[in-house]
Amino acid sequence: MTPAAETPPAVRPKSYRLLKHGWLYVMLLPGVAYFLIFRYWPMYGLSIAFQDYLPFLGYQDSPWVGLKHFEELFAGPDFGRLMFNTGLLALLTVLFVFPAPIVVALMLNEMRRQVVRRSIQSIIYIPHFLSWTIVASVTYLLFSADFGVIAGWINDIVGGPRADYVAQEEWFRPVVVLQLLWKQTGWGTIIYLAALAGVDTQLYEAARVDGAGRWRQFWHITLPGIRPAIVVMAILTTGHLLDSGFEQIWLMTTSLNRSVADVFDTYVYYIGITQGSYSYSTAVGLFKGVVGVLLIYGSNLLSKRLGERGLF
Amino acid sequence: MVKDNSPAGRAFDVLNAIVLFGLAAITLLPLLYVAAGSFASEGEIAARPFFLWPHKIVTDTYDYIFGTGVFVRALLITICVTLVGTAVQVGLTLTMAYPLAKRQLPGRALVLNLVIFTLVFSGGMIPTYLVVRNLGLLDSYWALILPLAINPFYLIIVKTFFQQLPEALEEAARIDGCTEIGVFRRIVLPLSKPIIATFSLFYAVGIWNDYMSPLLYINDNQKWTLQVLVRQLTAPNADSANALQALDSTLFPEQGLKFAIIVIATLPILLVYPFLQKHFAKGVLIGSVKE
Numbered sequence: 001m002t003p004a005a006e007t008p009p010a011v012r013p014k015s016y017r018l019l020k021h022g023w024l025y026v027m028l029l030p031g032v033a034y035f036l037i038f039r040y041w042p043m044y045g046l047s048i049a050f051q052d053y054l055p056f057l058g059y060q061d062s063p064w065v066g067l068k069h070f071e072e073l074f075a076g077p078d079f080g081r082l083m084f085n086t087g088l089l090a091l092l093t094v095l096f097v098f099p100a101p102i103v104v105a106l107m108l109n110e111m112r113r114q115v116v117r118r119s120i121q122s123i124i125y126i127p128h129f130l131s132w133t134i135v136a137s138v139t140y141l142l143f144s145a146d147f148g149v150i151a152g153w154i155n156d157i158v159g160g161p162r163a164d165y166v167a168q169e170e171w172f173r174p175v176v177v178l179q180l181l182w183k184q185t186g187w188g189t190i191i192y193l194a195a196l197a198g199v200d201t202q203l204y205e206a207a208r209v210d211g212a213g214r215w216r217q218f219w220h221i222t223l224p225g226i227r228p229a230i231v232v233m234a235i236l237t238t239g240h241l242l243d244s245g246f247e248q249i250w251l252m253t254t255s256l257n258r259s260v261a262d263v264f265d266t267y268v269y270y271i272g273i274t275q276g277s278y279s280y281s282t283a284v285g286l287f288k289g290v291v292g293v294l295l296i297y298g299s300n301l302l303s304k305r306l307g308e309r310g311l312f
Numbered sequence: 313m314v315k316d317n318s319p320a321g322r323a324f325d326v327l328n329a330i331v332l333f334g335l336a337a338i339t340l341l342p343l344l345y346v347a348a349g350s351f352a353s354e355g356e357i358a359a360r361p362f363f364l365w366p367h368k369i370v371t372d373t374y375d376y377i378f379g380t381g382v383f384v385r386a387l388l389i390t391i392c393v394t395l396v397g398t399a400v401q402v403g404l405t406l407t408m409a410y411p412l413a414k415r416q417l418p419g420r421a422l423v424l425n426l427v428i429f430t431l432v433f434s435g436g437m438i439p440t441y442l443v444v445r446n447l448g449l450l451d452s453y454w455a456l457i458l459p460l461a462i463n464p465f466y467l468i469i470v471k472t473f474f475q476q477l478p479e480a481l482e483e484a485a486r487i488d489g490c491t492e493i494g495v496f497r498r499i500v501l502p503l504s505k506p507i508i509a510t511f512s513l514f515y516a517v518g519i520w521n522d523y524m525s526p527l528l529y530i531n532d533n534q535k536w537t538l539q540v541l542v543r544q545l546t547a548p549n550a551d552s553a554n555a556l557q558a559l560d561s562t563l564f565p566e567q568g569l570k571f572a573i574i575v576i577a578t579l580p581i582l583l584v585y586p587f588l589q590k591h592f593a594k595g596v597l598i599g600s601v602k603e
Binding site: 021023024025027028030031032034035037038039040041042043044045046048055104107108110111112116119120122123124125126127129130131132133134136137138140141142144147149152153166167182185186214239246247250251254255265268269272273278281282285286288289292293296 | 321324325328329331332333335336338339340342343345346349357358361362404405407408410411412414417418419423426427430432433434435436437438439440441442443447458459461462467491492493496517520521522523524527528539542543545546547548549567570571574577578581582585588589
């Protein structure tokens with residue numbers, strides 16, 4: 001620094017810096033206000049899970065009831081059914097929805113014609129951007145007993161009376177899983193394709209020189225190459241196992257399949273919004289949220305124990 | 313990727329291609345059928361099992377939809393909420409991401425942790441509903457915008473992008489007497505056009521597709537958005553039919569109408585899809601970088 005720059009009193013650059021930061025804080029303010037109002041105020045509102053919340057008394061003055069609502073939930077008749085439905089959907093997700101993008105990404109990776117490959121990618125990404133309302137409506141059009149095209153085809157093959165795939169409870173879970181596969185498989189390949197693109201091509205060349213065939217290259221180079229991506233996605237999926245996708249489940253629920261369709265998310269809606277039991281439904285939501293946090297930390301810990309990198 | 317010209321390798325390639333083409337077909341065919349059905353007569357939809365081109369193209373359903381107040385209103389509401397909402401969301405996200413990208417800003421870590429924590433845990437449906445209600449936003453269009461005003465994932469991606477901008481440019485502007493706001497407006501924003509475009513589209517698609525917010529916060533059937541209307545027209549239950557009758561007693565949810573309303577709700581997404589696709593892979597990947 002030149003002596004000339006040092007001559008003005010030290011106060012000036014300091015106040016300039018403060019002013020500069022001042023503008024940055026001003027810019028930060030609306031965003032922070034948003035997070036406080038719409039993300040943290042609801043967290044404070046979770047306290048009503050331990051109250052008998054009455055809207056005219058507010059969070060401060062509603063009577064405290066301790067764990068009453070949680071006891072009611074765990075001892076009540078709905079808990080077992082909710083746990084079973086949510087758990088079974090989670091299991092089906094792990095078994096079918098989670099591996100599907102890995103398989104498709106590996107298949108795309110084996111496709112040599114880049115133009116064809118990109119076209120297929122462009123097509124299978126589309127459903128991710130369609131709303132659940134659209135997906136549910138198209139499902140109704142295709143699978144309902146009266147007009148459904150696919151329902152008709154299946155009936156032609158199987159015979160017998162027409163099944164109503166969108167209303168009967170035994171078809172609820174298969175339809176939901178199919179929807180998830182249709183909507184999310186293509187989009188899910190992105191992260192794995194990126195991992196595959198990052199695999200060093202020299203490894204393949206070296207393997208070929210050593211006489212490794214296609215299968216062995218796949219097994220020893222390609223698959224290990226995407227393992228970190230699979231672990232990260234597994235942790236994320238685990239953290240969201242109890243999030244059954246409110247919109248999807250709600251849209252596919254009918255009066256006939258309620259017994260298999262009710263999951264924690266939709267139950268909270270029915271009890272809280274439709275019936276107005278704010279405290280009890282908040283307790284149900286809090287239970288689900290806490291389990292979700294435990295799941296994500298647990299799976300992260302587990303992946304680290306198993307020698308993987310973990311998410312945080 | 314791997315060159316392999318053995319017979320077994322060829323066979324695998326063919327099988328692989330067939331399965332992938334099959335997947336693409338399964339993705340597209342339902343959408344094409346709905347599009348074709350929306351231009352077919354009621355009789356043709358009932359008579360033909362599956363078709364990708366109607367025998368006779370009729371636009372009756374579209375004429376009806378665009379000539380009926382209920383539909384036009386829902387469409388206008390959805391367009392307005394999407395436009396205003398996207399502007400609010402993008403504006404808030406950009407102005408918050410910029411200071412968060414300044415590593416030397418005191419308090420930055422605190423705010424960042426505040427944001428990241430919301431990715432793991434949230435107050436959930438009912439407490440958020442009560443906040444919206446306490447703010448008097450029930451049955452207000454703002455309830456469709458404000459509770460989702462900043463997506464923390466997008467915020468972090470934009471912040472990461474700002475951090476990668478060359479510091480020297482901003483420094484030069486500051487030496488020339490630019491205030492921090494000036495630097496943001498004249499240097500940072502012009503350099504960020506692609507990412508602003510990308511997230512505008514992501515936010516817009518999010519609002520356009522949103523069904524949960526209107527379900528939770530909008531009771532007044534005069535304020536239904538397009539997605540709610542799609543739902544009420546296509547749902548196979550009595551509640552929806554009754555709700556529809558209450559809205560417009562002359563309305564009969566014929567098959568063709570269901571096809572057409574699905575097309576109208578899907579078309580804008582498909583129109584912006586090429587632009588989305590150009591950028592989203594990059595966005596997803598930046599987002600997956602560890603902080």
